[in-house]
Amino acid sequence: MLRVAVGQLCLPVGHLARNRDHIAQTMDWAQREGADVLVLPELALTGYPPEDLLHMPGFVDDNLTALDELAAGSGDVVSLVGFVDSVPGAPGADTTPRNLANAVAVLYRGRVRGRYHKHLLPNYGIFDERRYFAPGDRLGGTWAIHSAEVGILICEDLWWPDIVDAQAADGAQVFLVANGSPYHRGKSAQREATVVDTARRCGAPVVYSNLVGGQDEVVFDGGSLVVDARGRVVARAPQFTEARFTVDVGLRPPAGGPRRSTFVCRPLRERPATPTPPPPLAPPADAFEEVYRALVRGLGDFVDGNGFMWAVVGLSGGVDSALVAAIAADALGPERVWGVIMPGPQSPPESVTDATELATRLGVRCDVMHVGDAYKLLAELGDRFPGGDAAAAGEGLVPRIRGTLLLALAERHGGVVLPTGNKTEIAVGYGTLYGDMAGGFAVLHDVPKTLVYQLCRWRNRVDGGAFGWSAGRDVIPGSIITKAPSAERMPDRPDREVPAPYEVVDEILERFVELAHPLDEIADAGFDPDVVQRVADLVERNEHVRRQAPPGVKVTSKAFGRDRRLPLTHGYRPTVTPAGEARPATDHTATVEDWLEG
């Protein structure tokens, strides 16, 4: 039996002193719990991902100093603390030697007793670990923690059998895994399946400790797990909030033969207390609840982490700004949210009444500023140069005047502007750069339009009080949810029209952007080939707009931004094969051996 304490903590990037103290308090708690070992998240000291802070002079040294301070204060609990280790700079994959490792330190009674270096360094999607780290060079090996042979892993290491199996072959009876695993839809189920599979395959319990908190484009959702040797989930921490718990983990007898562990901690000591009982199993979250809470957490940590006092949202009476305002009120409290209604020359009167009703229900301050006069003035200036696409020029004016005013209010009073565009609009370019896209944090950056509606309905169904939010149910007026989207009400601008109803566009986008399906395959799945081509062209054409968009939280398997890095200038256009044309059969089987025939 091993008594394992898990610290599912929020450890923001670069806050070395704060993170050190938070870890130290958690080590004290684990000592009171009588734990044998404490498992903390990946890169607990530095936060994840530190990116080029790792190249900032002093940063790595300061992290090592903080680790030494933690080690000096360590007691009877073996504590696994994520940090950035300094290693000999071996060249290898390119000409720049990497002299850092993504590491876990084994702390015990005043000293660092060992270091584990992450082997698998993810360098895809949002990850860039090969930019910074040298991989661990010692496969296998276990630590003896009291009577148990323990395998230590860091995040990606768990997802490839070679690393786990090498430690199992060396006698690991239990795996302790430090993680910085970001959220997206469906990720927690994938994670749990991998943890369960590993436990079953190796006949060894797995303890999975994950970070919590928003970090720019990602949010870490926690959901730490303990799975026993038979693959049963014995503890599952809640998502999006800190948690700590202690579990007594049963171990199968060690393999025969001599102990292979190279790093050994002291034999068993007297246990000071019985631990807090493990928490009740958190149920798997509702799919919409999970996304909504990811957005609340991501927004709240961005606003607070960047020192903004409050947030301002331009309320249009539409569903996107309503959802952003609701998420902001839930994340920051309604007293830190300011709704501003800015009717333009073409705004229908109900946009003001709907937005006002929304603000009332959320309990946020709301003001009205008319921008028609400013529009008229600027349009007159531009009209001195007639011809061209006057509609295109005019259309940008109103959103940019609104953006300018919101920024002036925010900058004057220490706030941040929250733009309201959703993923669908950002994909097809239905949104104005520096206008409705202006601001510090794009809450709906990765939320497709159809999901916007679903999240509004979910939020209306639940009582905010159950999640610690101040507004109750039905916070978004029904008239906002049921009105037609503005893009479908723009007969004067056919070029800005969305090519099909949002449900269709979102399905095509999911296949094209998230799943990277070929266009022919998407058309074959039953979508109009012309619409498929048009959506793909719009996505491509608007890359330069997205490049300058503010960041927002990733909630799907593929977000725009660092998750999907495309050149601005390029000549490739994926196409649907026109009906009747044969699709090219590609055969690239010629090999180097063919030369003799030439």
Add this chain to the structure above:
Amino acid sequence: MLRVAVGQLCLPVGHLARNRDHIAQTMDWAQREGADVLVLPELALTGYPPEDLLHMPGFVDDNLTALDELAAGSGDVVSLVGFVDSVPGAPGADTTPRNLANAVAVLYRGRVRGRYHKHLLPNYGIFDERRYFAPGDRLGGTWAIHSAEVGILICEDLWWPDIVDAQAADGAQVFLVANGSPYHRGKSAQREATVVDTARRCGAPVVYSNLVGGQDEVVFDGGSLVVDARGRVVARAPQFTEARFTVDVGLRPPAGGPRRSTFVCRPLRERPATPTPPPPLAPPADAFEEVYRALVRGLGDFVDGNGFMWAVVGLSGGVDSALVAAIAADALGPERVWGVIMPGPQSPPESVTDATELATRLGVRCDVMHVGDAYKLLAELGDRFPGGDAAAAGEGLVPRIRGTLLLALAERHGGVVLPTGNKTEIAVGYGTLYGDMAGGFAVLHDVPKTLVYQLCRWRNRVDGGAFGWSAGRDVIPGSIITKAPSAERMPDRPDREVPAPYEVVDEILERFVELAHPLDEIADAGFDPDVVQRVADLVERNEHVRRQAPPGVKVTSKAFGRDRRLPLTHGYRPTVTPAGEARPATDHTATVEDWLEG
């Protein structure tokens, strides 16, 4: 003797058909030259870097099809064509198998005769090759091209001795290197030194073929080289422009013993012609000329590559907008540049006269639009909510009105806005997001303020006609260059003041940003510690502004953007040690062996 043809070509990203045809024409030319072998740049077919186009369905297949077409048309010249190869997806560094290789194909008489896979995959600075490619797994090996044993390398492979030496050990008598090496100041000298060193060390000539052209944040400068076995430069192509040339390269006798080459082309055939004599050695460029031409090339390729008809520049009468207008006129021709002067409530009258004179000298159209009324109107709207930092709010209004107007003009008439901020201002946050920073391409993104002055003076000294530009000398009025920078004329906004004269700030920035020196070391070099701290703090504080800035060409060793990736939300602040305090001595020598003592 080996007759080597070098194609220093512009091969834009993703233009598979256009690049294929350009390569085919170059192969025909090499045949007419009687060349034995043609060396083309890295990833010649796809352009460099293709980024996540590599994950776009169809892209890699289409590139392989284009390669097959080139192979089918290949004749007696052995042609080395860069492309993306499809390889078995081996896992390794993380859980995502890489099934692509950065490759060179050996084409000869209708077939692909061999493939070389790049070994060293740069994944630092602006490079992300580990995101896409599996490294070559076959060290050493040579190709027999007629009587010569040839080593083939791709870019980074040349920069680490192991790869070169393995081929030398296998008998390589000459190295042919395909490159996609982006420009920054001083890079061409580094490159030449590496090529010369390699040739001397191995006693073998090196042929270095580089790309040409702007690609978003980088510009490839060409400057292809041929160095003989004694390390003498025998050919040096010009920078920033396409070039092709043929050189007869003398070879030392092959090493004794059996030939080790595994891929062999036909023995010598009759030579159809005497080649064009190699070009005169291009002299190393003037330091300022090199930067100026990099900016011209980068801007021109961005504007044309994205289908913009013309560019608009807001002319303030200051030195930054003057330089941007001059570069735009030189890159696009004056008839494709529109200068717009937008006096605000505080603009001095000479700003209009200076800007008008500039436009006249450059031969670009120029108009005046007064924005005072629009400012008054928007300021009144914002003043409904008094208090706070009214100056901060008011200051953003005028640049944002200007930005909105410029964008309206550009969008109406198919143009692109060129913002005018320089690297120093972008570093310390003296620039307004969505205002003077708004636009498609930030020409001076990586040009420090002191370099802006130097480039203006350089451009005034030279006759544009010598470079194919339409305006002659003295294109920038002296009054624009000699007036004090506006940042030093803003007594009402001490918080936006630059912390020291620009020459001092630029030196601190170079040490902090480009060289990543610790702040104490910068202070020790003779800079006021308070100023050093203030500059570092300003750089850090304005990361969120840079994140939304448009791209611009890298010309220094470290540009903001993909070259330097920092989190927006973080808690790390590098500090100067206050006078009198001891600087911390860091000692992290504790090792895992210490455990026994605990």
